[in-house]
Amino acid sequence: MNNPAGNAAMSQRTPFNKPKTARGEATKKAILSAAERVIGARGYNDASIGQITSEAGVAQGTFYIYFKTKEEVFSELVLEMGRLVRHTISDATQAISNRLEAEQAGLTAFLEFVQAHPDLYRIVQEAQFVDPDAYREYYSAFAEGYRSGLTEAARDGQISQGDPDTRAWALMGIARALGEQIVVFGNKAPITDLVDTAYDLIANGLKP
Secondary structure, eight states: OOOOTTOOOOSSSSSTTTOHHHOOOOHHHHHHHHHHHHHHHHHHHTHHHHHHHHHSSSOHHHHHHHHSHHHHHHHHHHHHHHHHHHHHHHHTTTTTHHHHHHHHHHHHHHHHHHOHHHHHHHHHHHHHHHHHHHHHHHHHHHHHHHHHHHHHHHTTTTTTOOOOOHHHHHHHHHHHHHHHHHHOOOSSSOOOHHHHHHHHHHHSSSSS
């Protein structure tokens, strides 16, 4: 597979207290969606369970059917972001056999996802301080897939030889920085412009 997410394994953690009914699943999703908006807007420390349940339109006691603590719902949001992003990138690149073209398509898909889910992006960045384990798990899953994809592409002669681990983290750093430009710094430039410039750097480097 030649997508930027590579063959990254899904998180080893399972969702917290998986509901047994469709109604329960819908309620849990409503709480997660509300938590995404509330924590994303206010930050972890300033968000409360009461604010989350009020936003979700459920009783505060309902929260504890699905999550024990605010940290638990936060951690699930981080893992959910990872699952959604990997799925999005995989869908965008699965039909592309050329690694460099897959990088361009994958970066576009990532930035479009971030633009559509700024609260989730902010939550993942805050996880470095709130839940370091979830934060490391989020990025390690991407790095694992990237290493695999880059190694395969180099073996097939699609890209030059080089340390796949360092390259993986460098490419992830480009995507993260551009996402931060959009979410944190409010860059309104078209995503196509951002991707075109980044892709030129990835494909051709800085050498004149």
